[in-house]
Amino acid sequence: MSLATKYRPQDFNELVGQLAAAQSLKNALDYKKIGHAYLFHGARGVGKTTMARILAKSLNCVNGPTSTVCNTCENCIAIAEGRSMDVLEIDAASNRGIDNVRELRAQVVFAPMQSRYKVYIIDEVHMLTNESFNALLKTLEEPPNHVVFILATTEIHKIPETITSRCQVYAFKKFNAKEIAERLQQILEKEGIPYENEALLPIAERGEGSLRDAISLLDQTLAFSGGNALTLREVREGLDLLPSETYLKFVQALNAGDLHALLNTVHEITQAGGNLRIFLRDLLTYLRALVLVSESIEVFSLSKSESAAMAELAKHWDRHALIRIFQHLFKLNQDFSQMLSAKSSELRILLEIQLVDLVEKLKEPSVSALVSKIERLQSAIESGKAYDDREQSMGSPPAKPAAIPSALPPSQAPETKSSDSAADASEIIQKAFLAEEVTLPPESKPLFE
Ligand SMILES: [Zn+2]
Incomplete structure (x- = not known):
């Protein structure tokens, strides 16, 4: 049995999150104000069907209608096992027709x-035809x-208003990473599996608001670790995550234009068989966290050491450059999503060319940086104080000439040179490609894809 099935909450007390909806339903049950139609809407994996089953049980428990079901009577057991003759679950996606x-x-x-x-629990109700x-x-x-x-749906906007107006409507929120991590912790404790606290964070974050997805990922990672203690290292390997230092170094290099x-x-990354799509997506998550940390906003999914490293990095960060980097990489990530059948070698070429372009762009002052500079000059003139040009050094090219890429065998290493022009940059790329033919394994055998 999967962990998601084994640990599906059986009553209101076991529910994680969705407290507002749960409280309203509990009150209605305790005051015997039973509606005839409920509509639960929200993203997938946020507990709509679970809540629907708990509500069905609350209505039909021998002690019911009650907000505290017994979980032992024939009705409660039959509903939990999905064999109650009076609780019918219908998937509207496959039963959408008028008949x-x-x-x-x-x-x-x-x-x-x-x-x-x-x-009647009708899931994915938005799939019904108009006639239906x-x-x-x-x-x-x-x-x-x-x-x-x-009725349950992930797409409330597709439900006709004539239907919604006849229902009590409940919005189900996505879970935050903290709620998900707490639930994962409970499950591991019940299973008696030792774990590192920090190992839960990446799983919670990867669940992207869906508790069900996060629990499935936990299942997958435990299978990977062979039932041993769950460590951060195993989670990173099991989920194809790169160590956070990789992102730290990458972002430092971006900031230095290196x-x-x-x-x-x-x-x-490609040499080790890593997945560039996952790298780019996680890089965006890292940049987002950097923005939040620079604003002194706590980011739950970061470990203490990651937070400290990021706070240090944020001190030296130019906000204008950061936003430009984010926009550039966000657009690239969108391009990647549209290139579903692209080979990893094609993604690599695109990523490398975009990095060249980005580093070039970061050398040009942005409009907002110029405006900010003018403002600082103006305030220096008005106050008679010395002009503070703090932002000038940010995003500038590295002070010393950049090192030769270690990927290149000594015989093909280019002359040491700085990356001052686009021509130099494209030369570096060209040589890196040449070097790849000699040193890389065939792209047709990626390890993780
Ligand atoms: Zn019962």
Whole structure:
């Protein structure tokens, strides 16, 4: 059994997150104010179906309707095992036609077999056709007393207003990384698996708001670690993550305009069979964290040592350059997403050329940097104080000539030179490509893709 199934919350007490929705539903149950149609909406993996099953159980538990289900009566057990005759889960994606809804309408009139309510959980309800929505609407307008509909959707904007206006609507939020990490911690403790606290952060972050996805990733990582203690190292390997120092060094090299160091990193990643799509996406996450840390905003997914290193880096960072770097790489990431069938060698070429372009652009002053400079000059003139040109040194080329890329064998190493012009930069790239033919394994055998 997967961990996600094994640890699916069975009642309101076990729920993680979605506290606002849970509290309203609990109150309604305790005051016996039962609606006939509920609509749960939110991203995937945020607990809509779990909440729907808990609500079904709360309605049909022998002690119900109650917000504290027993989990031991025949109704509770049958619902948990998905075999209750009175709780029907329908996937609207595969039952979207008018005939399906007509059949449903014919069924709702019959009284429940074993319990108080007949509960219809309709998942992905936005997939219904217009005709089906109209047919469903007729039932929602005059529902039999023993029927409760729980509709769930990831796309609320596709639900006709005639339907939403007949439902009690609950918005389900994405989980934040902290909530996800807490849940992962509970699961590991129940499983008796030792873990490093810092190992949970990358998994929580990679879940991107979906608890279900994060728990599946935990499952995957535990399979990778062979049931041993869960360490940060194993998580990084299991999830194809590069060590955070790689991003730190890369960002330092960007800030210094050190093209050789940047291209070396790209070379090392591909050499080790790493995935450039994942690298670029995680680099953007790292840059975002850098912006937040520079604004003294706590970033939960960073370990203490990462936070300290980032805070130090942020002190020397030019905000204008940072924003330009982010925009440039964000656009590149979009391009990568559209090149689904591109080979890793093609992605590498694109990334390298874009890095050359970016380093060149960073040498030009941005409009906002110029405006800021004028403002500082103006304030120096007005106050009669000395002009403070703090931003001048930021994003400037490295003071000493850049080193030869270590990727190049000595026989092909170019003369040591600075990366002052686009012509020099393209020469470096050209030589790096030549070197690659000699030193790299064939691109057709990436390790991780
Ligand atoms: Zn019960």
